[in-house]
Amino acid sequence: MIRNKSMKRATLASAIVATSAMVLSIVPAQANSTGVTATSIKLGVSTPLTGSAGLVYGKVPGAMRAYFDYINANGGVNGRKISLVIRDDKYLPTLAATQTTNLILKDKVFALVGALGTATHSKAYTAAALAKNNVPDLFINTGFSGFANKTKYPTTFMVLPTYNMEAKVMAKVIKDNFPGQATFMLAQDDEFGADGVAGFTTAGHKFTATPTLYPQGTMTAARAEGALTALGAVPGKPVLVLFGTTDVTATLLKAAEKLELTKKFTFLAGSVGADANTLLALGVKPTTIDGVISASFLPDAKDLTDPYVKQFIDINTRYNKGITFDNYVLAGMNSAMLTVQALRAAGKNLTRAGLMSAIEAKGSTFASAGLVPLGYSATSRVGYNGYWVSQLNAQGEGKPYGGKLVIYTTDSGAGAVEISTFVRPTMPKNGIPTNS
């Protein structure tokens, strides 16, 4: 009996604890301008800040916030100041789902901007009922082509070109510049690598050997040396396509140094895996980086002649103290700049639906650092739809491959890779958008 009572008490106690621990909050009927007041706009992002992924992408949300602070200091958007709630999801799907739900239900943000990761965001999207609540899901940091599916992700706007596009552009570069050379591909064994492999297949490129897919975290120094030894025996100067993160690129380049194979291969590193600053910080020799070919849609973060880069560096110095400017900071600020233009385009009477239709209508004309066109339209949620090809020098600067800037555009499907004459819009004065 006594045991029974104490059990009952324990159960009751837990229930009471459970109740009291939950801060009561009542959700209002979903207004279309949740998170917007006469003087403020609240945005949110769930992204990795800690853990291995935070190591690489942790700078992105801070860069967005720095740009918003800059805009706020210059009057905000239609008199409203932008705040950004940043939540750490450690790159884990479960945390992404709960953090994104928190952003919607607790922080009551108006829109999401810059969510990162395929496994994480695909879960978070449904779990937080973004579609049902019509929450704009802006400029997500993943190139997984599935997110462009408007039926499945009706409120999502991509910003990165898809991994498919990247692979197709690379296939063209190989075809045009390295005919007859053996080609190999080392790719991360997930949707990133799989999309890449699919892109090469679509482009009709056939690798000399089946692409090697390695699970994340397993490309150790020893494995990298093994992989390169095998390829080192191939005659000529084989092209090595690396579809992985920058730390893996670094590991492979270091293995090449060890085996004196740095000049044996032409390295073609994907945009995700070729951040020069990171490569140098990871101990890759400048002479090894010299000559690595990569694809990008933004200008090089070290290109001080680029007005956008110059402006962003200036903002970074003033509003993002202690953070070194690099490609990730550049990408974050660029997304923030697009966000500000989207908010402006949606007009003074800001609603969620209005924001999304504004991007569909005017998004392709937004000014941004991107050197390739933006593909937003009533039917397309694809952001940048192409790449330019760069080659790193020993200083880690990315210069146009072949000495001349060529912009390639394509899609994620069977469409051809075309050379575009796109010239990006001039930067608004001081990097402060004035569009409407």
Added chain:
Amino acid sequence: MTQFITAVLTSLSSGAIYALMAIAIVLVWRSTRVINFAQAGQAVLTTYIGYTVIQRTGSFWLALVVAVISGAVIGAVIDRFFMRPIFKRVKSGPIVMIAPVVATLGLLGIIQAIIGFVWGITNQSIEAPVSTGGYKIMGTVIAFSSYNLLVLVFVAVAMLLLTLLFQRTNVGLALRASAYSPEIAKLSGIKVDSVRTLGWALAGAFGGLAGMLYIPGYFLYPNAMDLLLVLGFIAAVIGGLESLFGAFAGGMVLGFAIIFSTTYISPKLFFPTAFIVLIIVLLVKPAGLFAPKKSRGA
């Protein structure tokens, strides 16, 4: 043929790395019956200390000494002020197995948070003290460098020294006795508590060595040795958890198995190989390859 030679050489260098961590785990296990998951944090923390020394003085070797000493101090402090109070409260039942696991995991989180706070969450790198370029044999560069050799030599020497310490000195006798039977050791006048702390200090020092040797071949960040801890633990279990030679052998077995399966079958087998090897070994010898005749269990 080149592929095969490279596979053997890289197996050796990975095996040596796994062995480094496995030995640190075995040292703690032998002295206190604890699987120390904080070892990854301790080792990285001491490596960060070493990194700071390198930044200041430019000397890798000085940094190595500092890292080893601070590793020992940190290990001792953790045992004295952290593990000992826990064991005072936890005496019997399954909680004895699980409490140290949870406590050391918590400690790991705290150490990584401290590192993140002090040094920031960014990648750093430490330059190897010797050449990382592969040796040239008959005109071909092989996948084995002075740096790989250095790691291998350090593992062998450290293992030898530790074995001598355990087998030939009174301290070693005390270490073994208090691990084997704390009660009897206490009765025979051994200060069991101090001896255990010594075990933690030894492991901490070894962790410092492991970090300073491993990181130049990799990168430095708060979670840098998490995966290594997991693989090192698996290697230690393969080796039987009790013997230093077992840890070395376990590391090598794991190194060879992973490299050969990923080279010749599929790169996707990296982690599954660890599981398969472990299962096979334990099905044949439930207490690992080099368990003492009479298994002492947990």
Added chain:
Amino acid sequence: MKKAGKVHKPTTTRKRLLLFVLFGWLLLILGDRVGELELYQGSFVATYALAITSVVLLTGYSGQLSLGQSALMAVGAYAGALSIFNAGWHPVIGLIMSALIAGVFGLILGLVAARLSGPYLAGTTLALAISLPTLANQFPILGAEEGIAFDVGPAPARFGEDFSQYKWFFWISALASLIMVFFIVNLLSSRYGRTFKAVRDNPVAAQLSGINVEQLKVSAFAISSGVAGLSGGLLVMLISGVSPSAFPLSLSFSLLGAAVVTGLYNLKGVILGGLVLVAIPEIADSLVSRIGGSDNLTTVLPGFLVSALLILAVVFTPNGPGHLLKKHH
């Protein structure tokens, strides 16, 4: 709070049933009084409580230490998702499959595990936890990183317009957890269940008195796996789909920590454990956002707080808060 429970008078199944129904009814009322977010968090509490039950059952009652609960949850999650998404079965069948398939998987694993003691079992299950998710990427049917949807659909129309998805999640996870825990509690108080404790406390004596220790350990492993599998199924229901990275090793570790906070030797505290897993990161997050401060600090502080709590729990109440209530045993 010092009432000693010296008299062992087993609660009858009927009384227990009444208690569970009462508790379920309480939750139901509660569910109508709180907001969407609380319902969602409550669903996680129920799900984690169930996962912790599997740990308590395995470690606390049968003395086996597993670091692979995350892998078993993954097995259950994939089994459930495939049943619902690919086979098109009813979600209830899907959740049953979660428990069943994971249970069978655990049975096979348990046959190996029974031979292994303490750290050897820990090592094996750890290796399983890191290798199983990478395998999931190898089979196209498992949907790689985007994974497969785990969709139980909206609540039946007869519950009315206002019945939200989160409330539906809460109902399902709370009900499933209650039923499962009820089943486990009854099992443990049965004659068979009591032999678990006998084996844990003194395997040699148990063996001498004719108990088949190995068989008992295997069945504990299988049942625990089934419970973990169901919680895995519920977890991916809450995050709308399954993918390999939803089951990291750190999940196993969190569950162990929560089991210690809960108290390893009884199931009464599992709700508390679930609550801790959900609430602590929340509290840490909001604390950090309140104090502000330098970026390095705010980034690492939540991790620091969660770890610190874990340590405090082990240092001060290694046998769970329930232990403080009970003087004896």
